[in-house]
Amino acid sequence: MxxxxxxxxxxxxxxxxxxxxxxxxxxxxxxxxxxxxxxxxxxxxxxxxxxxxxxAAPILCPGCQAPMRSRGRTMRRIVTVFGSLAVRRARYGCAPCGTVRRPLDEWIGLAEGTEYTAAVREQVLYLSADLPYERAADVLRHVAGIGISGRQIQRLLEAESEHIQAAIGQVHPDGEAPLRRRFRRAGRDGATAGAARVLQLRKLKTSGLWEQYWARRFRQEGAVPAEAAGRSQRSR
Ligand SMILES: [Zn+2]
Known part of the structure; x- marks a missing residue:
């Protein structure tokens, strides 16, 4: 250790x-x-x-267990609670099998293609439990200086909802008047799925499990298995 x-x-x-x-x-x-x-x-x-x-320690290929070679640095943008940050992180390659690893990415744990860190997602979804996506985006911009659109918030919730469901189970949307208003303009299927996700989010927030749930998500974000990280980065 x-x-x-x-x-x-x-x-x-x-x-x-x-x-x-x-x-x-x-x-x-x-x-x-x-x-x-x-x-x-x-x-x-x-x-x-x-x-x-x-x-400081040799970076090993998860497949070959052999030390990998440094292959320069590449840039990636992540959104933190303090704002957007360009990260130039080191890249390592395995000559025999072609696996690529970026140790800092693995430590941060954000899947490639995800910009928003879990700390930001927690704040965004906390607001979205009670506010329509566009209103939540407006509050985040105005108060927290986090630039995000309503559509992006909707996508964040879509991505998070399987984890939320695993934590609290399925929620049945019966007779939620405020939500009906909120999803009035959405298409029928979209409204049903979207409303169910928001109800789930609300249940998580009111269940007293919010802190516990996110404490686990913050740890999971930092716990991408090296093998999975290697696999996901190999294609690029
Ligand atoms: Zn290898």
């Missing part, structure tokens, strides 16, 4: 204010904007340190 990693994180920034014209509101807005940028920089730096630690 390796020793815990200590990551020194410096958060520091400047704001410039003209006291003749600027208000306390302006100060809060400036501090928030600069703080978010500083948090993103801190996250990028910390991820760099995590990757360094991951690459």
């Amino acid at each position: 390796p020793a815990p990693l200590t990551l020194p994180v410096e958060i520091s920034f400047r704001v410039t204010l003209d006291l003749e014209t600027a208000t306390f509101y302006d100060l809060q807005r400036e501090v928030r904007r600069e703080a978010r940028q500083a948090l993103l920089r801190a996250l990028r730096t910390s991820l760099g340190e995590v990757e360094k630690a991951l690459l």
